[in-house]
Amino acid sequence: MRLLVMAWRNLWRYRRRTVVTVAAMTLALLVMVLYTSLVEGYLRGLERSIVDVELGDAQVTAPGYRDNPSLYVTIADPERLMARLGEAGFRVSARLLGGGLAAAGEASAGVEIDGLDVRDNERVSAIYQYVARGAWLDPADASGVVVGESLAHTLGVGPGDELILLSQAADGSIANDLYTVRGVLKSVGDQTDGAVFMTAAAFRAFFVLPDGVHELIVRKPAEEDLAASVARIRAIATGLDVESWRDLMPLLASLLDSTRALMQVVFLVIYLVVVILLVNATLMAVFERIRELGVLKAIGVGPGMIMGLILLEGGLQAAIAVVVGLVLSVPGLIYLTRHGLDLSGLGGTSFAGIAFDPVWHGVVTPMTIVAPVVTLLFMVGISVLYPALKAARLKPVEAMRHQ
Amino acid sequence: MTEHVKHLRGTSMTVLAWRNLWRNRRRTLLTLSSIAVGVFLAILFTAMQDRNWADMIDLAARLGSGHVTLEDPEYLDAPALSRTVRHAQALRELALADPDVTRATERITGQLMLATARESRGAAFIGFDPTAEDSTTFSFQQAIVEGAPFATAHDRGIMVGARLAANLGVTLGDKVVYTMTDRTGEIVSGLARVSAIVRTGSPGVDAALCLLPIDAVRGVLGYADDEATQVAVFVKDQRESDAVARRLGAEVGPDVAAVPWHETQTGLAAFIGLKVGGARFMEILIAVLVAAGIFNTLFVSVMERMREFGILTAIGWSPSRLFGLVMLESAWLGILGLIGAALVTALPYWYLSTTGIDLSSLLAGNSMDVAGIAMPSTFRVGIYANHLTVIAVAAFVATLVSGLYPAWRAGRVNPIETIRLV
Numbered sequence: 001m002r003l004l005v006m007a008w009r010n011l012w013r014y015r016r017r018t019v020v021t022v023a024a025m026t027l028a029l030l031v032m033v034l035y036t037s038l039v040e041g042y043l044r045g046l047e048r049s050i051v052d053v054e055l056g057d058a059q060v061t062a063p064g065y066r067d068n069p070s071l072y073v074t075i076a077d078p079e080r081l082m083a084r085l086g087e088a089g090f091r092v093s094a095r096l097l098g099g100g101l102a103a104a105g106e107a108s109a110g111v112e113i114d115g116l117d118v119r120d121n122e123r124v125s126a127i128y129q130y131v132a133r134g135a136w137l138d139p140a141d142a143s144g145v146v147v148g149e150s151l152a153h154t155l156g157v158g159p160g161d162e163l164i165l166l167s168q169a170a171d172g173s174i175a176n177d178l179y180t181v182r183g184v185l186k187s188v189g190d191q192t193d194g195a196v197f198m199t200a201a202a203f204r205a206f207f208v209l210p211d212g213v214h215e216l217i218v219r220k221p222a223e224e225d226l227a228a229s230v231a232r233i234r235a236i237a238t239g240l241d242v243e244s245w246r247d248l249m250p251l252l253a254s255l256l257d258s259t260r261a262l263m264q265v266v267f268l269v270i271y272l273v274v275v276i277l278l279v280n281a282t283l284m285a286v287f288e289r290i291r292e293l294g295v296l297k298a299i300g301v302g303p304g305m306i307m308g309l310i311l312l313e314g315g316l317q318a319a320i321a322v323v324v325g326l327v328l329s330v331p332g333l334i335y336l337t338r339h340g341l342d343l344s345g346l347g348g349t350s351f352a353g354i355a356f357d358p359v360w361h362g363v364v365t366p367m368t369i370v371a372p373v374v375t376l377l378f379m380v381g382i383s384v385l386y387p388a389l390k391a392a393r394l395k396p397v398e399a400m401r402h403q
Numbered sequence: 404m405t406e407h408v409k410h411l412r413g414t415s416m417t418v419l420a421w422r423n424l425w426r427n428r429r430r431t432l433l434t435l436s437s438i439a440v441g442v443f444l445a446i447l448f449t450a451m452q453d454r455n456w457a458d459m460i461d462l463a464a465r466l467g468s469g470h471v472t473l474e475d476p477e478y479l480d481a482p483a484l485s486r487t488v489r490h491a492q493a494l495r496e497l498a499l500a501d502p503d504v505t506r507a508t509e510r511i512t513g514q515l516m517l518a519t520a521r522e523s524r525g526a527a528f529i530g531f532d533p534t535a536e537d538s539t540t541f542s543f544q545q546a547i548v549e550g551a552p553f554a555t556a557h558d559r560g561i562m563v564g565a566r567l568a569a570n571l572g573v574t575l576g577d578k579v580v581y582t583m584t585d586r587t588g589e590i591v592s593g594l595a596r597v598s599a600i601v602r603t604g605s606p607g608v609d610a611a612l613c614l615l616p617i618d619a620v621r622g623v624l625g626y627a628d629d630e631a632t633q634v635a636v637f638v639k640d641q642r643e644s645d646a647v648a649r650r651l652g653a654e655v656g657p658d659v660a661a662v663p664w665h666e667t668q669t670g671l672a673a674f675i676g677l678k679v680g681g682a683r684f685m686e687i688l689i690a691v692l693v694a695a696g697i698f699n700t701l702f703v704s705v706m707e708r709m710r711e712f713g714i715l716t717a718i719g720w721s722p723s724r725l726f727g728l729v730m731l732e733s734a735w736l737g738i739l740g741l742i743g744a745a746l747v748t749a750l751p752y753w754y755l756s757t758t759g760i761d762l763s764s765l766l767a768g769n770s771m772d773v774a775g776i777a778m779p780s781t782f783r784v785g786i787y788a789n790h791l792t793v794i795a796v797a798a799f800v801a802t803l804v805s806g807l808y809p810a811w812r813a814g815r816v817n818p819i820e821t822i823r824l825v
Contacts, residue, residue, distance in 0.1 A: 014703075016702060017699055017702070017703060020695050020698060020699045020702075021695075021699065023695065024691075024692050024695040024696070027688070027691065027692070028688075028692060031688055067569065068569065068570070068572060069570055070521065070522055070572070071521075071522070072521070099516075099522075099523055099524040099525050099570075100516060100523055100525060101514075101515065101516030101523075101525055101582055101583070102525070103584045103588070103590070105483070105588060106483040106484070106485040106584060106586060106587070106588045107481065107482065107483035107484075107514075107584070108483075108484075108513075108514055108515070108583055108584040109514035109525060110514050110515060110516050110517075110524065110525015110526045110527065110611070111525045112525065154482055154514065156480075156481040156483070166516065166582065166590065167516070167518075167523050168518055168521075168522070168523040172520075190607050190772075194525075194611075266685075269444055269689075270685070270688065270689070270692070272440060273437060273440065273441055273444075273689055273692040273693055273696070274692060276433065276436060276437035276440060276696060277437060277692065277693075277695060277696035277699065279433060280430065280433040280434060280437070280696060280699065280700055281699055283429065283430070283433065284430060284699075284700070284703050287429075288703075288707070343673075343677060350670055350772075350773070356673075356674075356677075
């Protein structure tokens with residue numbers, strides 16, 4: 001306890017140096033906490049775009065569909081399978097997929113055409129919440145379609161405009177029909193942004209495909225592990241292909257994993273500069289007080305105590321930095337989680353096929369606080385160790401003679 | 404004595420400042436190391452970005468519309484095959500007359516549907532003149548994995564992305580029908596044989612792009628011989644794109660717009676803007692932390708030497724001279740710090756700029772796409788000279804600024820009080 005008081009008093013004997021050192025640590029910690037929350041927010045957003053909107057947790061397809069996504073490769077009897085998956089605690093919705101040409105006025109574009117069971121789909125995908133203009137699909141409106149963001153731009157269409165779709169039907173005839181755009185989606189990702197969504201009934205009529213579905217989108221219970229879910233789905237959907245979103249988008253999955261590790265590298269870089277500053281300050285503090293430390297040793301203070309004293313001085317500075325940094329980060333974190341950084345001025349963009357949300361929100365988890373703090377304390381520990389050892393090994397007689 | 408006093412004037416102040424630095428060697432070396440590490444980090448950060456973005460912008464230009472696109476003023480907002488430029492040949496010559504322009508090529512870009520007997524898929528297409536383009540203007544030539552490039556602009560072939568070919572179930576020599584809407588909104592079709600398969604590694608490109616010879620497309624769409632949707636203009640250095648676009652814009656007349664890459668590739672531009680903003684922020688943070696470290700050292704070294712400064716004042720040094728002495732010390736720190744930074748940076752920089760780190764094994768043959776443009780799979784660096792200057796100047800100025808307050812304190816020393824200090 002006495003050591004603690006001494007360390008505390010020592011800090012304030014060199015007020016300005018302590019303030020500068022603590023301020024630098026505080027600033028670094030503050031920035032790292034905000035940065036971590038932004039990265040976490042970005043990763044969550046990415047995962048949400050992939051899982052909640054585009055892919056679901058896992059997808060069931062007929063064997064070989066992934067390699068050859070043909071209109072004819074379908075799951076023959078989806079209802080029974082969907083019922084069994086439902087009993088096992090999964091939420092499931094079927095999707096029909098085809099390709100074609102969309103034309104409006106003088107413009108045309110190659111498109112992916114998605115046929116959805118509108119009510120079922122709402123239970124597995126949040127896409128209906130991503131309507132930017134107009135309205136989402138209505139099962140009662142068979143000629144109403146919803147288009148992705150970039151497609152709407154290419155064709156120059158908005159809600160209420162007419163859209164012609166052209167393709168080849170399953171019976172070999174030319175599929176050709178007129179639709180009305182009900183809504184335009186926000187940017188989600190490359191795939192969704194260039195797609196046309198219609199009701200399953202409209203899809204079947206257009207492509208002359210009376211039965212079978214191409215994909216089942218499966219959502220797992222929130223608490224279950226993805227791998228465990230996939231294993232259970234495989235056991236139910238025997239003879240069919242089952243892939244998790246991680247299998248379908250391996251690049252994004254590894255991106256999500258590696259970004260968190262990469263964040264630690266950024267910590268180390270920023271804290272490295274803090275470490276140099278801290279080593280310098282602590283060394284100065286030790287060398288300035290060589291005589292004083294010599295006197296302490298001469299009156300019987302052991303090397304362990306001296307070392308503890310120097311370590312405590314570093315620890316106290318870090319503690320102040322942590323307290324002040326965290327207090328200061330609160331308004332920042334509240335702002336980032338509530339309002340976010342509005343980047344819409346930059347224009348929309350996408351990374352690895354998934355759109356950036358123009359308003360970048362932060363997310364606070366225990367890790368957003370713990371990771372920067374623990375890394376800081378670790379780095380402080382390392383940088384104070386050498387000066388502390390140096391101080392502990394002073395020879396009292398020489399030290400007292402030191403000028 | 405007179406000799407000695409004279410000796411202390413003028414350039415000898417710098418010598419004194421130099422010696423003062425080395426009176427506390429460990430501290431000086433630590434401060435220098437923090438400057439060197441800070442500058443090293445800033446240079447690598449910036450060099451990585453400069454190189455990465457320049458590569459991606461050039462790649463984007465070679466994938467699509469050049470660094471500057473000459474096109475119908477309305478094409479950007481509502482791309483349709485009816486919005487064309489006439490006299491493409493004349494526009495090309497006009498562009499090539501600009502000293503910063505290296506190449507200019509005519510292209511027709513748009514959307515179509517590809518159909519076989521069983522399957523149909525939507526795709527984007529680029530119609531280009533195989534005799535006028537090479538790998539410096541068009542990156543798909545090198546991406547051919549099967550088959551051969553077009554022989555002429557009238558070739559009856561089509562080059563198809565690998566994933567798209569698989570989705571359609573076509574291989575070399577198979578017939579496909581391509582369908583698009585012409586300028587009047589009529590549906591028109593052409594027939595072609597698959598003459599090559601291209602694989603770029605970019606999932607968005609390989610699944611959704613096909614290439615056609617430009618004259619074949621002109622025939623199907625009923626275009627005139629010198630009509631195209633765009634003239635893609637390539638410049639020596641992508642940073643000149645805006646200037647070239649401005650110059651060409653003034654010359655091409657009201658029927659044609661000269662659009663720089665960041666307007667045709669808004670997604671890429673936004674991503675780069677975001678990353679550059681983030682990097683600037685990190686660089687400023689590093690600068691502030693380094694400056695705090697320098698301030699700390701200089702301040703303590705001044706406080707320690709108060710007695711010495713008192714004596715100097717007593718023998719006739721003016722406050723401004725003391726101020727100057729401490730500022731010279733920080734100037735030396737700045738210069739040595741920069742030299743240290745150069746030593747620390749040289750080898751890693753040389754390695755990363757020439758060899759680089761190959762990341763392709765991490766990506767398993769796929770590319771990480773930004774707004775549909777592949778990121779380079781080899782991590783390389785290359786900094787622009789002006790950015791390097793900015794970093795060096797900023798580091799030096801930061802060192803001087805952190806010396807201001809300590810220097811001012813040194814000048815304010817009270818000789819009587821400080822000489823009494825032990």
